[in-house]
Amino acid sequence: MKLDLVIKDCTLPGLNGRYDVGVREGVIQEIGRELSGEVEYRADGRLLVPGxxxxxxxxxxxxxxxxxxxxxxxxxxxxxxxxxxxxxxxxxxxxxxxxxxxxxxxxxxxxxxxxxxxxxxxxxxxxxxxxxxxxxxxxxxxxxxxxxxxxxxxxxxxxxxxxxxxxxxxxxxxxxxxxxxxxxxxxxxxxxxxxxxxxxxxxxxxxxxxxxxxxxxxxxxxxxxxxxxxxxxxxxxxxxxxxxxxxxxxxxxxxxxxxxxxxxxxxxxxxxxxxxxxxxxxxxxxxxxxxxxxxxxxxxxxxxxxxxxxxxxxxxxxxxxxxxxxxxxxxxxxxxxxxxxxxxxxxxxxxxxxxxGLKKYGIEKGNPADLVLFDARHPLEVVRDQPTRMLVVKGGKVVARGEPERYELLAPERKEISFSPSFP
Ligand SMILES: [Zn+2]
Missing domain, CATH: 3.20.20.140 (Metal-dependent hydrolases)
Structure with missing residues (x-):
């Protein structure tokens, strides 16, 4: 079955590993690996949660x-x-x-x-x-x-x-x-x-x-x-x-x-x-x-x-x-x-x-595709950092997107600064 939208390589709350989330006609159709769709978005391990x-x-x-x-x-x-x-x-x-x-x-x-x-x-x-x-x-x-x-x-x-x-x-x-x-x-x-x-x-x-x-x-x-x-x-x-x-x-x-x-x-x-x-x-x-x-x-x-x-x-x-x-x-x-x-x-x-009062909610097959992708890979990062919302999906449509925050330290040493530590 052809999917309309696939968000590839996501971290999902409460699950180990990375998954692709596939959407068709506004509904989450598949959660798996190696999915392909008309429009694909690479999450690169970022956390996807329901709207x-x-x-x-x-x-x-x-x-x-x-x-x-x-x-x-x-x-x-x-x-x-x-x-x-x-x-x-x-x-x-x-x-x-x-x-x-x-x-x-x-x-x-x-x-x-x-x-x-x-x-x-x-x-x-x-x-x-x-x-x-x-x-x-x-x-x-x-x-x-x-x-x-x-x-x-x-x-x-x-x-x-x-x-x-x-x-x-x-x-x-x-x-x-x-x-x-x-x-x-x-x-x-x-x-x-x-x-x-x-x-x-x-x-x-x-x-x-x-x-x-x-x-x-x-x-x-x-x-x-x-x-x-x-x-x-x-x-x-x-x-x-x-x-x-x-x-x-x-x-x-x-x-x-x-x-x-x-x-x-x-x-x-x-x-x-x-x-x-x-x-x-x-x-x-x-x-x-x-x-x-x-x-x-x-x-x-x-x-x-x-x-x-x-x-x-x-x-x-x-x-x-x-x-x-x-x-x-x-x-x-x-x-x-x-x-x-x-x-x-x-x-x-x-x-x-x-x-x-929603009966169908959450990242599961058959639920409406209302989704948010954070520029973060762990729930702790999300609440600590309130990071960029990279993608907002409503009813299967991408309705908003954001660019990650970027800071560069210039002295004493020039380097890009990220606020994401690694977690235990
Ligand atoms: Zn009030």
């Missing part, structure tokens, strides 16, 4: 940094205020232009699955319209899921419930929530029920912003887990941020983590943004404000990552590289044993695919 995923990003606010002003306090709440001013003025074209640029950055860096939030407390639903259009326009190049995100709360304004339902009717993939931003604890709990109710009514997933605060009394995640169990929605529910978990006492955190495991709720952590936003009300010591990733993983909870923001009112930095988030998560959560380091790519590949 990566960013499971929490706000594309509607991407690249609005400084407009109309910069966030001086570095808090979530000042960010929400600034965004509130910006969103009154934005147009669909403006959102699309910025979002496309952010998606391009993500795609060339190997992200082929993106779950974005669209603020649906803007009465015109401009951001949602823009991102739903983008989802269609980018089909085949990147998989986009859009979560209807009630940024200002579901019960803080009586039109917000209607806007949320309208967003779902318009085609949002997931129903969002932000219980810690509702006026009272009771409203927070009720807002969670409303989100689940809508998700069940329209057969969608639930993807909440939950407990994004350093307040240890913010305990909405347990309510999300309980709703998931009672409504039998295991696997369809994700909770983003969950930073209050950092500040819970050990006994409560243990109870909660067991409950999450039972409920099968995915946890999505956004290390760059939450290391930046959290701890802002602390004197020293300042809390890191990250969910307990190590403990969650050890308990068998699915944890994936998101960039959350790319240069917006909440975060001044970012270039859409999910490997930057992985690098920070590993530091923030002490995921730095040798096993942790070599297994870390799982958070942005297989764990992300689980959040995304």
């Amino acid at each position: 990566m995923g960013d499971m929490h990003v706000h594309l509607d606010s991407a690249l609005t940094l400084g407009k109309p002003r910069f966030n001086q306090s570095g808090t979530l709440l000042e960010g929400i205020e600034i965004w509130g001013e910006y969103k009154r003025t934005m147009t669909k074209e403006d959102v699309k232009r910025r979002a496309i640029r952010a998606v391009e950055w993500m795609l060339v860096q190997g992200v082929t699955m993106i779950r974005t939030h669209a603020d649906v407390t803007d009465h015109s639903l401009t951001g949602l319209r823009a991102l739903l259009e983008l989802k269609e326009e980018l089909k085949g190049f990147v998989d986009l899921q859009v979560t209807a995100f009630p940024q200002d709360g579901i019960l803080t304004d009586k039109v917000n419930v209607e806007l949320l339902e309208k967003a779902v009717e318009m085609g949002a993939d997931n129903v969002g929530m932000i219980p810690h931003n509702e006026m009272t604890r009771e409203d927070g709990v009720r807002s969670i029920s409303i989100a689940f109710e809508l998700a069940q009514k329209y057969d969608r997933g639930v993807d909440g912003h939950v407990d994004e605060t350093d307040d240890p009394n913010s305990r909405f995640l347990e309510v999300v887990a309980a709703e998931t169990i009672r409504r039998r929605m295991t696997g369809k529910v994700s909770a983003g941020h969950v930073t209050a978990m950092h500040s819970y006492n050990g006994a409560y955190a243990d109870k909660l983590i067991r409950l999450l495991r039972r409920a099968g709720v995915n946890v999505v952590v956004n290390p760059a943004v939450n290391l930046h936003l959290q701890g802002r009300y602390d004197t020293y010591p300042k809390r890191r404000g990250l969910a307990r990733v190590r403990e969650l993983l050890a308990a068998g909870v699915n944890v994936a990552l998101g960039n959350d923001c790319v240069m917006d009112p909440w975060y001044p930095l970012g270039r859409g590289d999910i490997l930057q988030s992985l690098f920070l998560a590993m530091h923030g959560a002490h995921l730095t044993s040798y096993q942790d380091v070599v297994g870390a790519l799982g958070l942005v590949t297989y764990n992300a695919a689980k959040v995304f």
